[in-house]
Amino acid sequence: MHSDRPVFVIGCPRSGTTMLQLMLHSHPRVAVPPETRFLVPAYFSRRAYGDMRLADNRRRLAGWIAEGRTTKFHELGLSRPDFVQAAMLGPGSFGSVIGMVFKCYAERFGKPRWGDKRPSYYRHVEMLMRLFPDAQFVHLVRDGRDCVASLKQMPWYKEDAVHAMANWAEAVDFGRRNARRLPDGTFYELRYEDLTADPETELKKLCVFLGEDYDPAMCEPRHVAELAVPRHKVWHSNTHEEVTTAHSGKWAARLESWEISLCEEVLGERLTAYGYELSGARKADRDHVGAYKAAVSKRRTARQRKYNRDRLTRLREPGPIAALLTEGQRRLAGLPQQRTPELLRA
Structure with a gap:
């Protein structure tokens, strides 16, 4: 039996998460929309919406x-009235209303399983597990x-x-922490360089x-890029091309010498742990190291x-949080199995 667990793509920004989103969206059973930007702010303001x-x-x-x-709902190609009605008719929990957006998006493409992609979710995995306790996370490292x-x-x-x-x-530190703490079958990590070098094996x-x-x-994620990547996001232009390794290692020409030195000094242990070779750059200046520590x-x-x-908010939550969509x-909630009629038609 196929799974219907939600799938979240996470990682540091510019790690290739949009490419991975499109790869998953190319699967006949999985739909992953462009970034929506409503989930996190909705969660942190949940008390305002009540039970x-x-x-x-x-x-x-x-x-x-x-x-x-600011929610980017308009980029999903969904009917506003149909979604609102689906949310009203759906299960009575906060996660169910949030998840209904993605469920409707998947139904737009005739797919039974949905996901979401936003790089910064790596720091919100605990929150996402509250909303979607059976979620799976795919962490991309570059x-x-x-x-x-x-x-x-x-x-x-x-x-x-x-x-x-x-x-x-x-992002890397949260990835390590999530790998240790999350239940088996919940967290998966892969490298951008491996995915682009041998996409078939990695996928x-x-x-x-x-x-x-x-x-x-x-x-062949480029075939769905026209549908799933908003045109105004010109920084994702590479997603309209074939998967390639050409974008790996460009740091050597793009970073200044002091930036390479600082990267390898403050990130060196993490880089080598993930199989990335250091260039042997000179030691970073003390002022640059201090600036990095201040940023951290x-x-x-x-x-x-x-x-x-948020911990204070949890003490006064107005109603159920976990979604009841899978x-x-x-x-687990003792609810009947879902039927398959569409709540939203393409």
Whole structure:
């Protein structure tokens, strides 16, 4: 029997997560939309929407998802009224309303299983497990020097190279932690370089983890890029091309010498642990190392502050959190098996 567990693609930004999203979306049973950007802010403001066992509260939350200016719902090709109705008729939990977006998106393509991709989810895995207790996570790792070089070129990345290094280190550290703490069959990690060098082998192994049959279309993600990558995201132009190894190792030409030195000094242990060779660059300047440590501390402080606020919210949660959209979760809750009529038609 095939699984219907949600699949989340995570990793440091510019690790190739959009390519992996398209590979999964190319599978005949799995739909993974472009980044939606509503899940995390909705979760952290959940008290404002009240108990999701009340249909009117489900309508209010679904209305914000569908109409909010920052939610990217309009990029999913879904009918707003149909989604809001599906959320109102669906199970009475916060996760169910959130998950209904992705369920409707999957039904748009006639697929029974859905996923979501957002690199920064790597730091929100605990939250995602609260919403979707049977979720599976696929963590993509890329050479940190290439991630830093790529982030520097992004029009939306407002920080400097030092913060980009701290970002990569944070993603890798969370990945290690998630690998240790999550139940068996929940977390899977692979390298961008291996995926681009031999996509068929790597995707076959990934499909075993997901409980899906491998499909050769997964190796040709460019064929779905027109549908699943919004045109305004010009930084994802590579997804319209064949899978290639040409983008690996470009850091050597794109990073300044001091950036290479700092990368290899502060990220060296992590890089070598994942099989990346160091260039033997000179020792980094003390001021640059200090700037990196300050960036790490700033990120940690901001993260801890947000987590502390959320712990207080958990003491006063207004209603059920976990989604009841998969057969496994419905069985645990003593609910009947779902029927297959579509809630939303393409």
